[in-house]
Amino acid sequence: MWNELLYAFEAVATLPNFIAMAAGIWGGVIIGAIPGMTGTMAVTLALPFTFYLPPVTSILLLVALYKGSTYGGSISAILIKTPGTASAACTVLDGYPLAQQGKGGKALNMALVSSCIGDFISNISLFFLAMPLAMFALRVGPPEYFMLMAFSLTIVASISGRSLVLGIISACVGLLLATVGEDMYGSFRFAVTEDMKSGLGVVPVLIGLFALPELIKMIVFRPEDNNPAMKLGDNRLTMAEFRGSLKSILRGSVIGVILGAIPGIGPSTAAFFSYSEARRTSKNGDKFGEGELEGIAASESANNGCCGATMIPLLALGVPGDVITGVMLGAFMIHGLTPGPLLFQNNIGEVYSLFIGILFSSVFLFIAGKLTAGAFAKISRIPQTLLLPCILILCVFGIYSIGASPFDVTVLLVMGVVGFIMMILNIPAAPFLIAFILGPMFEDNMRRSMAISRGDLSVFFQSWISWGFFALTILFIALTIRREWQKWREKSRDAAPSA
């Protein structure tokens, strides 16, 4: 094995590979940071180039783009409240308040450090745990997915902010909008127009919900202090702050690895999951959502912790978990390599080269992130009245180019108005988004399980994985109810003397 590793190291340590990785990471960070341009787009654009590159170089390029864009999303999430990719939506919750407090640089540094640590842990587990994690992922069938999704939906309680009731209302609207379009059996739901038959895209909904309300707010209220040119004083991330968040970073990375290894779950779920866990266990839990560095650490470590791990089912089983790994599968096949158990038997040299190359990419990510974030941080000096309209135009271009679809632009604008109304009514936006992402997986797997069991509900309790998630869900709901009860009692006690 050591000889093979040494040989693989020599094979991977070539200039073209390093150039591919550096270019991929940097390009990915920039594309991810631009609102409306996603990692999927970056990977799809690069696919034709891989026809001409050697297999290891082309996969390294795609992986680098994926990682770069997953991190890049956090830059615009923090600075302009516009998550560049869906996985950075959770970073907005604490990142933007920090930027408003003039701590944007600090938040960017925290995001970068936790992304790189999450990324590195993910790469290590790809190296050592690919087979066992892949076997675990394969055992996750529809009932287990269903239970996992049920547990994930309890995240809504953690990100509801002031009022749990309003949070659940927000989540219900998200769940409802996610059902628009064709369902799994081919029936159409709420398809009023022909365009609505294919459903609402995640990116236009996401950006409409988070970025546009700021613009509409600026136009409608015309705040006196229109240009709170953000201070850029407090930029450094101190050792104490890093140490305080280390537990959340490590936990987030592990959550990212496990959820990343299960096909179809993806980095946005992992980020929200990790955020919710960090909020529950942290001693600063109550400050989450008002600009808490630990929140950024939790969400960013988890979404980058997914990156390496999504390669696990692809390489070990030949099963891509999302669109990006799907494109990678295509790239493998163009070069006559078929991911799966056979790859480890026939092409172990390439596999090791790939692993070693991916390990290096964490370092590239740190350098590219540092340089790009520094350049982008200047954005916060642009006055809001100039910046916000330009962001909308940028989003309109980016979103149109995803699918050359005017309907996506309409969805973006309509969701912006909906988001603004929700802002006025004090309804939090984050539960809407997580419900919109998780809803289809929850419903599809429930219906799939029922089809397999022919209507027998016991299908949901046939494996220890299901039982485990079921127990966690019940526990979490019980804790939430207790917390709400205590809050209510305190409030009525406060209210009593004054009445």
Added chain:
Amino acid sequence: MTPNRDFYTGLIATALFALVLFVLIPIYVKVPSFIPGFAPPPNMWPRVVTCVGLVMGILAIIFAIPKMREARGEPVTTFGQTLYRNRKLIVRFGAVLIGFAVFTYAIPAIGFVAATILLLAYLFLMSGDYSRKTWMIGLTIVFPILLYLLFTNITHTPFPEGHLFSALSADFMTLI
């Protein structure tokens, strides 16, 4: 204001979910005559979601009532008064809505670039801050064209050229 607002939020949510549950689902969710296996029909999940939403909307109203009682000592603002006091804001919000609507219809008519230039100009005008006029005029023209060049060269997105323009230019060509 806040207790009042929570009450209205609950009211709007209740009305919205009731509308979906009793009107939209029966019309727009078709249940096929045959469902393979014993899987729940397509209208089951939207119904569950709207029922939960309905209950939450009613809860929001109930929770808001004690807070409103608390606030009774303070001058009560009715819905109409609130609307009247904020009429300027409502007009601006309406202007945003009209701008967005015109924009979506303008894309197929005058083309993507022209429509985005108009939208950007409109948003700058609406922002109410004209201290950087040169920047605004410059950005309005340069920014969309720059993005257009960038996206057509990198992603090769086929942006709509606009019926009116292509018709005019075609007419123009025949004239020459």
Added chain:
Amino acid sequence: MFRQLKKAATFAAAVLATTTLVSAAQAADYPEKAITLVVPYGAGGASDLAGRALAETARHYTDDQPVVVVNKTGNGGMNGARYVTEQKPDGYTLLLSRVGMALYPAVYTDSPVGWDDYTFLGILESTPMILAVNAESDIQTIDDLIAKIKSSNGATTYAASGPTAIDGFTVQALLADTDMDPLSASTLVPYKGGSALAAALLGGHVDFLAISAGSLMPHIEAGKMRALMIYAPKRMDALPNVPTAKELGYKLAGQVGGWSGLYAPKGLPEDVVAKWTEILGKVATDATWLDLAKKRGSVSVIGDEEPSAYVKSQFELYNGMAKKFGYIQ
């Protein structure tokens, strides 16, 4: 008022005429800018790879004009198809069509695009589909499978993209051929996309499936799945011992199969059609194209079929099945 309307109508007609005149005049030196090839399914899938392979090969024969692939997904591929039919017929927007473009109008009477709302440029490749079970299953042959479905009284499960998708029709055609009810003899479990379908069989969550070869071959080669039957005109080189549905005498299943074609909006000028016939003729013998087709597990059939007759026969085949299975009355 009416006079104005009439004026507007004549103006519109004149404009329409001039634009078609202009595009006809341009056709002589076609192509003079980049050509957009719309793939109506997601990036990385079998149709996307077919589209990209065509784009990579064809650009050597299009006077150095690039062929750019754009993925426009949604509504079973009809979103992209509808987009292409709404574009100007100038040869700069083309569609990589799949069997779905004939299947969807055959199953949905309210399809946004009819099967013949295009100019057909050619049929590119046929993609075999494979009926497979998990390697750990006790089912060894197609007869074992049919016996098991018959004895289980509807409790066996198979994975497919949906009841009216091509990979649902593969199984339903087989069930109909063996005198079983195509809808209820075995339970369909829907999954999205070839890899999710393959994963469901790999994880043992369903009993069998019949989907495109490209998604299954890696797993069959790795010994994780067992191929029972092939939906294709002839046996696959990679699986010489697996019989085709036609050989086994299945009437409907013997006709089902996947393919890709190249379509353009209706009313494409004659010389653009001729240009593409010429380009496709060169692609047919191009080593890159043939090599990429083989790696995807499909067979290049450029020039073998007269496209409009072939698509018509496909539409009629699936329309007949949809009536027989009860999807349309």
